[in-house]
Amino acid sequence: MNIGQNPIARQSRREQILAAAWKCFYRRGIHATSMEKIIREAGLSAGAVYLYYKGKNDLILAAISTYMERLRDLFVPILTEEEPLPPLALIHEITSVMTKFTRSTKIDLNSIILMCWSESQTNEAVKALISGFQVNYRAALTKLVGKWEKRGELESASDPKDVAKVLLSFFHGFIVQSALLGELDPETVTRGMKGLLGEGVAAKRDIRPRSPTRMPSSRK
Amino acid sequence: MNIGQNPIARQSRREQILAAAWKCFYRRGIHATSMEKIIREAGLSAGAVYLYYKGKNDLILAAISTYMERLRDLFVPILTEEEPLPPLALIHEITSVMTKFTRSTKIDLNSIILMCWSESQTNEAVKALISGFQVNYRAALTKLVGKWEKRGELESASDPKDVAKVLLSFFHGFIVQSALLGELDPETVTRGMKGLLGEGVAAKRDIRPRSPTRMPSSRK
Amino acid sequence: MNIGQNPIARQSRREQILAAAWKCFYRRGIHATSMEKIIREAGLSAGAVYLYYKGKNDLILAAISTYMERLRDLFVPILTEEEPLPPLALIHEITSVMTKFTRSTKIDLNSIILMCWSESQTNEAVKALISGFQVNYRAALTKLVGKWEKRGELESASDPKDVAKVLLSFFHGFIVQSALLGELDPETVTRGMKGLLGEGVAAKRDIRPRSPTRMPSSRK
């Protein structure tokens, strides 16, 4: 099969290998997975895999990098809308986007993210990748919080940066709890957040959803 | 040295080994650490280590279990007080307890927790350990939220369980961000949370700290 | 490109591959060189190389064989002249022919010869090639020594065969020292040899160089 010289085919081979890698990583963990397992899962020969990735480290990095990109593609549209969702609706949207993604793939996104975070603690390249992502995520949230304050959906006494950190924390925690204790409902956390923010206040804040379909309560 | 027969000495040997294990895990990750590294770090012989732990898996489990206990010891006093701290003060207290712990040890608690979470995804025994911990943590927070509602420090419209989940999420996220992006200030996150809850509301809610030293604002 | 059917073109392809092979062998040694390196150096495809050589062994044999032929072409004219150079002049001529060859190529002939010798120790085909060459070399020297004795340039007490062995030894050693310790001057070794043979005697013996340009002392 003459594939390597065709950039499109080459890319598809790389993806085929990454998919196999993730299946294995997800099953046994990144470091407990041997190349042989990935090779077998991909249905290729040892040499073939090394034709597409320089080594195990390269493969791990590519695997994680790919997932970071998928996450970005998932969140960017939500975070960068000109007229962002109000706080509770955003929380509902972000969490349900993650939940849906996990359901549509066979593998648990939350679990993968936990593995990536852990890997970043001892792998400089992965750390750079992930902390870069977090920085961007935080910056997007900061902008968003600023808009909320302008729109009066949030009291404007605090630094948007600090609020963004708290908000990001909350999303991270959603991932952790989903992975450790099973799926967490977007509805449940939205309700919980509403309780934390104060029923009346929250209600008042989320008074003007631009589109009905975006109302958290209108979603399954 | 007849140590194994003396339960106290035996325990101290076990702890010596665990301490060595954590130094290594922290440096290179759990799976990238070889027994040989731990053995050398502990200053023992291979045989000795196997006298105290059945194998690497046993050691990993004990290491993680030990850290879960330390965390429990850290949080239980704060979470189970008869008269709990009000919301913002609690957030400040929990986060600053973690920060202090990390500072007093040479190794980053947040980093370790990330590794443990990841390990739990592919190791049933670890998963049981950690999810058990989370369940307890969540239950304690649920009780606490109930008390806040009774005391009027939180509006009582939402199910305390749901609020507890959100609160726990926030703590998890504090760990994640600290590990990925560097230490997060307890003050910063308390401020951010105050902003999220609503400046006026939050202030009102946190009106009665029982002891002045617990006021977040009174801390460095 | 229909090249293989054209004998001349085919030969040039073979030479192109051999040249690439030697560049690699010289850089990393014969056995540390992979086919892939040779293939890349030759600017061909893997399949193409296997069209011209049956495999790595075949290529090694051809590479060594080629160098033996080059050496033969270098030495035969000097050794088979009807009226041979006298001893010291011959020594100077042989050594300077090698030195010049090395200078004109980018790769060190002495180094290559060492590799070939070593290879011959564990490769029967190469051994046959090389010892055949040595036998011929020795035979030519034997004839030459005979002529010297007839001409009175060497005392005729010893068996020319034995003298030829010693002479050949000397040439081999020139190669070894050049490769191990850097280039050895033809002038230096000629002087050294003169000293060993005895100044007066040597001078007397080398009294009749047929052409002035061949006098060692007349050379740079």
Added chain:
Amino acid sequence: MNIGQNPIARQSRREQILAAAWKCFYRRGIHATSMEKIIREAGLSAGAVYLYYKGKNDLILAAISTYMERLRDLFVPILTEEEPLPPLALIHEITSVMTKFTRSTKIDLNSIILMCWSESQTNEAVKALISGFQVNYRAALTKLVGKWEKRGELESASDPKDVAKVLLSFFHGFIVQSALLGELDPETVTRGMKGLLGEGVAAKRDIRPRSPTRMPSSRK
């Protein structure tokens, strides 16, 4: 078997491995020998060999280094005597020492030297080892030639350094011819050398052997 902690036992294990390595190197060449072959030949396990040598390179270097030392031990006594052997006697002595060594070991010293030389062409550490040896060898010969000149056993017209180079060349060549064409007799080469130096002259020069046992002709 507790051996590693005992320096003497450790050394003997290292030698056991080296001996196995040389048997293999001699049979198939240095680079064509796999660690597995050496391990099997040594009768050890893979891990054990790596307990004594860091890796294949380390083993190769040690193997070569060991042989250089053996050669040194062989030659130094001959080269550094206060009253050195006269030229022809020395040549006979050096060559017959090598011949005897090869006979007493199962493996051909000449062959090994060829492999070492070749290895030195692409292995910096080996090159340093071997060229250092050659430099010393040459220096010892230079001193020796000086003494010969003083004693009138050699005409003193040439620089002893140059004569030493030629002499060394001759010894190198003896090794090469022995390896390529089979064993070369010390007697043969001594006779050949006598012929080259000039029968009368040589005889005169070698007129005063200090001990009759040292006369080449008196040897087997």
Added chain:
DNA sequence: GATGAATGAGTCTTCATTCAT
């Protein structure tokens, strides 16, 4: 003839664990 992706046996090396002392 020419290509280069694919193969898979083989290489070097590591490592959890054991056991004679």
Added chain:
DNA sequence: AATGAATGAAGACTCATTCAT
């Protein structure tokens, strides 16, 4: 109890060679 040399299965990776195109 304590040691640490030894084990050998398993790991990551390489490479000569083939073959569909």
